[in-house]
Amino acid sequence: MKHCAYTLHTMRHTTFNIMLPFVFLLLICKFEYCYSNNVACFERERDALLRFKESLIDKSNRLSSWTGLDCCKWEGISCSLTTGHVLKLDLHNTIADDHFQNGYYSGLPANYSNSCLGGEINLSLVNLAHLNYLDLSLNNFSGIQVPKFLGSFKNLRYLNLGSSNFVGNIPTNLGNLSSLEHLNLGTSLGYPISNYLTSDNLNWLANLSSLKSLDMPGISICCDENWLSTINNLMSLSSLNLKNCGLNTTNPPSHVNSTSLTSLDLSGNSLDSTIFPWLSNLTRLEHLNLFGNQFIGRQILLCKLHNLVSLDLGANHFNGLIPDCLGNLTSLTSLSLRGNSFTGSIPNNLSHLCSLQFLDVSENKLTGSIRVPSNCPFYRLKDLILHDNNFKGELPDWLYKNKNLETLSLYSNSFSGPIVDSIGNLSMLNGLFIGGNKFTGSVPSSIGKLSNLNPIFQNLVSSAN
The missing domain is CATH 3.80.10.10 (Ribonuclease Inhibitor)
Known part of the structure; x- marks a missing residue:
């Protein structure tokens, strides 16, 4: 019996010694912070x-x-x-x-x-x-x-x-x-x-090795000649916005390290074509905005970026024919080439962009018709913006069949022929700009079916002839 009592006493003592640290921690918790409602x-x-x-x-x-x-x-x-x-x-x-x-x-x-x-x-x-x-x-x-x-x-x-x-x-x-x-x-x-x-330079970013997204639009970084090399070494970066930062492409890196980039906005800067070799190797890019820079000529060198979903090359100095290879970017849902000096017609290859929902080629020097031969002639388009060019001819049948259209901007061209009654089937239209063309006949009454059409835009319809 004495042995049993001793053993029991020993077990209780051992258990107390084991539990003591946990009791101590609970007391600390009680005095430092508490999980109660107080x-x-x-x-x-x-x-x-x-x-x-x-x-x-x-x-x-x-x-x-x-x-x-x-x-x-x-x-x-x-x-x-x-x-x-x-x-x-x-x-x-x-x-x-x-x-x-x-x-x-x-x-x-x-x-x-x-x-x-x-x-x-x-x-x-x-x-x-x-x-x-x-x-x-x-x-x-x-x-x-x-x-x-x-x-x-x-x-x-x-x-x-x-x-x-x-x-x-x-x-x-x-x-x-x-x-x-x-x-x-x-x-x-x-x-x-x-x-x-x-910011005088972007050198201070160099140690941010975990950085995934960087948004600095509107911040003046115009004095940094090596900004691109700094960005190029941010290995985890997937989203970058340096819009309107006064950047140029001095000393572009010869090798791409930042292969994780999927979204890149460099619009409103002073970039030129020397950045294209670097950009063309960002093969994971899905969104690229180069609007309002200093790109000149016809060479775009972005046609192997097959993951691109949106591409904006507007307000630059591109000229000559629209490159056929843009039709290889079959993942595109949005393409803007507005405000350049492209000539010729819309290349047939663009009709391969079966997922395209937004197309803006306005304010160029484009000619010809918009009869695009294809198995999927822009049937998913929501916004078709062609104004301020030299397009001519009648509107194609596929245009009247596209019931997804929300914006149709054709003004200041040389389109001719009648506007047919089936335009009233474009029930999703809320913006219709067709003035300043050579359409014949009267505006069809079926336009009155377009219940979503903004009244301001309806006024423009009346000046179609």
Whole structure:
């Protein structure tokens, strides 16, 4: 019996020793943070957020929920379910979300300005040491620079300061954010939400090896001759937007490293054809926008990018015939060649683009008819934009059969013949521009069936002859 009692005592003592560390940890949890309904965040982090709030201008009282001890329940705050630390601070201006289309904002509500946060970004945020997501976009921090201390968030994976009226040079210590996967410092030009940032060079990006998307439209980087080499070494990058940055193609790299790129917007710069050899090896590209650069001639050298879904070469200086090889890009759903000096007719090979939904060849010097022979003559087209050319002849039958058409722009050409009654079958049309041609006969009454047609566009129909 004594032996049994001793054994039982020993087992209880051993069990107590094993359980003691777990009891100690639970006590720490109870005093540091708690999973009850009372407190669910660290006091140090809660105080940091409150000091941050005090430095802000919040006209619409968006942060009214920032009261009480449980900061993890405050608007825009997300915490770890296992540690209780603040991981996410998302204070982007949600009132603009429904007005964002294709990279631009239109028709912003009248109360947008009042809904913006402003003021200062308090240094207290550095106490959110576990933060991995920070979004302050679409606000109005007018006249202040991007805080240098943002470069100290070692765990940050997402940073969005886009269109919030920051000014000055981008702090180069953002290059210390080695875990960063998404960076947006850009601006939506032409609207009251923007940034006025500059960067002497892009060398500070070199250490961001995890970066997957980079958005810096409207930021002046015009003095960097080696920007493309820096971008070329970002091996994980899949989406890049450097629109309207004043870039040229000095010193293009001879070898492509950034093979992960699927979306590239370099529109509104001063690029020339010396960048084509580099671009032509980005074989994973799906979206390419080169609108508004300095490309000259007929050679495009992009015809082996067979994964391209959208291609915009508008507002350049291309001339001569439209290259037949564009018809090999059979994945294209959107193609824009507008605002160049292309001549001749639309090549038959373009009719191989059976998935095409958007075609814009307006403002060129194109001639001939648009009778495109094919097994799939643009039957999926939603937008056909041919205005300001020298096209002639009657409208083809396939055009009247395309019930997916939403926009048909033919004005300022030399189209002739009648507009047939079957135009009334294009029930999806909301934009019809056919003035400034040589059509004969009267406008068919069947156009009255086009219930989706904007009344403004109907006025243009009356001037078709």
